Structure formats: structure tokens, C-alpha cells
Amino acid sequence: QVQLQESGPGLLKPSxxxxxxxxxxxxxxxxxxxxxxxxxxxxxxxxxxxxxIYYSGSTNYNPSLKSxxxxxxxxxxxxxxxxxxxxxxxDTAVYYCARDSGPFDPWGQGTLVTVSS
Amino acid sequence: DIQMTQSPSSLSASVGDRIIITCRASQGISNALxxxxxKPGKAPKLLLYSASTLDSGVPSRFSGSGSGTDYTLTxxxxxxxxxxTYYCQQYYSTPRTFGLGTKVEIK
Numbered sequence: 001q002v003q004l005q006e007s008g009p010g011l012l013k014p015s016x017x018x019x020x021x022x023x024x025x026x027x028x029x030x031x032x033x034x035x036x037x038x039x040x041x042x043x044x045x046x047x048x049x050x051x052x053i054y055y056s057g058s059t060n061y062n063p064s065l066k067s068x069x070x071x072x073x074x075x076x077x078x079x080x081x082x083x084x085x086x087x088x089x090x091d092t093a094v095y096y097c098a099r100d101s102g103p104f105d106p107w108g109q110g111t112l113v114t115v116s117s
Numbered sequence: 118d119i120q121m122t123q124s125p126s127s128l129s130a131s132v133g134d135r136i137i138i139t140c141r142a143s144q145g146i147s148n149a150l151x152x153x154x155x156k157p158g159k160a161p162k163l164l165l166y167s168a169s170t171l172d173s174g175v176p177s178r179f180s181g182s183g184s185g186t187d188y189t190l191t192x193x194x195x196x197x198x199x200x201x202t203y204y205c206q207q208y209y210s211t212p213r214t215f216g217l218g219t220k221v222e223i224k
Contacts, residue, residue: 037213047161047204049213062212063118096160102208103151105172107160 022097123216140205
């Protein structure tokens with residue numbers, strides 16, 4: 001079955017750029033049947049959709065983050081990635097990647113990113 | 118953006134109880150609604166989509182209903198393993214948005 005795994009640095013300083021990668025196994029990011037999304041969850045809080053990418057490379061971002069977000073695709077490695085620039089403490093969260101057909105399923109296990117000086 | 122209002126924010130119930138969680142969208146979403154279960158320290162897990170379709174492997178005590186702007190998640194007979202926070206999510210339009218969650222505790 002399809003599995004997703006996030007990877008990337010867990011600690012950043014304010015103003016740095018967050019960079020995470022999601023590796024997909026058991027399925028292909030080149031499938032035209034799905035989008036590939038990033039979602040985040042601040043500690044003790046709810047879920048926020050960040051954006052998605054389609055196999056064609058087209059993207060759709062949450063307007064609340066659009067000015068700072070870039071999602072990209074690497075079909076050769078079956079991965080997709082998230083970059084979030086100019087991070088602040090408010091960007092501290094568990095970041096999840098997920099396969100997106102409207103509903104999100106499955107999800108990666110999540111990776112905690114902490115922004116602190 | 119479509120706002121999703123979930124209630125209650127928390128509830129405490131006994132094993133065997135029937136519980137209902139509601140989710141109201143700020144505009145009609147044509148049943149483009151999913152429900153998730155998130156256990157502590159874990160990623161959310163899809164329970165239902167299209168408002169009422171049970172995802173594969175999800176116990177039949179979970180059910181969903183609704184239309185237009187108003188939707189419900191029902192657990193017909195609460196089990197100890199249902200301790201979790203439940204979220205609704207609309208996918209009628211982007212940005213995809215979630216309710217704030219309902220934390221279910223076992224008495």
C-alpha cells in the first residue's frame with residue numbers, strides 16, 4: 001500500500017527557510033489520479049492545509065501562506081517537497097504530507113519543526 | 118474560504134454510549150466532507166468521505182450523514198479505543214479547510 005515519509009531539519013532559526021521532503025513508496029507521484037499535499041498542526045492545535053502539487057507540476061497554495069510557500073515535485077525520486085521562507089515561531093508545527101483526492105489518505109507520520117532562536 | 122464549525126469542542130462519554138459530532142460549513146459543500154480520527158501523537162486517519170462513505174477497514178459503528186451545510190459523525194457504541202480527537206474537512210473548494218476538532222474522552 002502507499003506510504004509517505006517526511007524528512008528534513010527539525011530546528012530552524014527565525015527568518016530561515018523550512019525545507020521538507022516527502023518520499024512516497026508503493027505508489028507514484030506521477031499518477032494523474034491524485035494531488036500531493038502538505039498539512040501542518042501547531043502543538044496542541046488544529047490542522048491547516050498548506051497546499052498541493054499535481055503530477056503536471058501545477059500547484060495550489062493556501063492564501064494565508066502563499067507568499068512564502070513553494071511545493072515542488074521530483075518524479076525521478078518519487079518525492080515532493082515543501083519550502084516555507086522567512087519562518088517565525090508561529091510556523092512551529094508538526095508537518096504532514098498526504099495523498100490528496102479531496103480527502104487526505106494516507107498521511108505520513110509527521111515531522112516536528114521547531115522555530116527558535 | 119469555507120469555514121468549518123465543529124461542535125462540541127470536547128465531550129466525555131461512557132463505553133457503549135452513542136455520540137454525535139456536528140460540523141457546519143459556512144456555505145454549501147455538496148457532501149464534499151471527510152471525517153478524521155487523530156489519536157495522541159499520531160497522524161490523522163481517514164474515517165469517512167463523501168459525508169457518509171466509510172473508508173476501508175473502519176468499524177461500522179462509525180457513520181456519517183448530512184447535506185448542504187450541516188453534517189454529523191456518529192459513533193453508535195463508544196469503545197475505549199475511540200479516545201481521540203475528530204476533525205471534519207471540506208474539499209468542495211480550495212483552500213481545503215478543517216474544523217477545530219472534537220476531543221472525545223472516555224468516562
